[in-house]
Amino acid sequence: MAIKLYGIPQSRTSRCLWMLEELGVPYENVPVSFVGDAQKPDFLKINPNGRIPALDDDGVILFESLAINLHLARKYGAGKGLWPKSPDDQSRAIQWSIWAMTEVEPPAMRVLMNRAFLPEPQRNEAEAKAGEQALSKPVGVLEGALRGRQYLLGESFTVADLNVHGVLGWAPTLGRVKFDATPNVAAWLKRCGERPALARAMARRS
Ligand SMILES: N[C@@H](CCC(=O)N[C@@H](CS)C(=O)NCC(=O)O)C(=O)O
Numbered sequence: 618m619a620i621k622l623y624g625i626p627q628s629r630t631s632r633c634l635w636m637l638e639e640l641g642v643p644y645e646n647v648p649v650s651f652v653g654d655a656q657k658p659d660f661l662k663i664n665p666n667g668r669i670p671a672l673d674d675d676g677v678i679l680f681e682s683l684a685i686n687l688h689l690a691r692k693y694g695a696g697k698g699l700w701p702k703s704p705d706d707q708s709r710a711i712q713w714s715i716w717a718m719t720e721v722e723p724p725a726m727r728v729l730m731n732r733a734f735l736p737e738p739q740r741n742e743a744e745a746k747a748g749e750q751a752l753s754k755p756v757g758v759l760e761g762a763l764r765g766r767q768y769l770l771g772e773s774f775t776v777a778d779l780n781v782h783g784v785l786g787w788a789p790t791l792g793r794v795k796f797d798a799t800p801n802v803a804a805w806l807k808r809c810g811e812r813p814a815l816a817r818a819m820a821r822r823s
Pocket residue numbers: 628629630651652655667668669670680681682683
């Protein structure tokens with residue numbers, strides 16, 4: 618098979634599974650866990666960072682979940698709306714993806730680690746609250762960007778939405794973050810979260 622995605626659905630790999638499901642292209646999901654497997658010599662040849670996900674697209678090897686999604690959308694998503702038509706919107710999709718990784722993921726992870734991922738005795742609610750406070754700044758930026766539009770680049774769902782939602786989408790559920798003060802973000806989270814392709818990607822968890 619031409620496309621191999623390394624990683625397990627219970628990880629950031631889920632973002633790329635979501636993209637592959639949106640695209641409807643054939644792929645193989647090679648189950649590499651972040652516990653141990655990702656540090657094995659065979660996998661380090663694919664991703665020397667020892668992290669999942671990683672992609673082998675017919676010999677093109679990539680790491681970084683959001684870069685993988687930009688690649689997949691650009692290569693396979695043009696006719697499907699995932700990759701924006703105009704070069705300016707393509708640049709905006711790249712901007713939102715880098716923004717999600719640098720501005721959203723660090724505070725979001727602080728919340729998620731301390732409310733969901735760490736073993737309970739190690740969780741620290743003060744840390745979670747500090748993460749929530751830091752997260753409110755990029756969420757405010759998102760609120761403004763979504764004013765008067767359904768999706769980040771206009772009226773249709775693109776890789777920009779998938780990548781930002783892939784980073785923030787867990788916050789209301791696992792992170793118990795409230796979005797009452799940012800109704801545009803709350804509605805957008807729900808809108809993107811209801812996509813059938815996301816449900817198919819999540820179903821791979823069980
Ligand atoms: N920025 C990277 C982060 C990848 C990452 O940290 N993946 C975790 C699993 S969700 C992992 O492989 N951790 C193993 C480790 O750090 O040893 C991406 O988005 O792909």
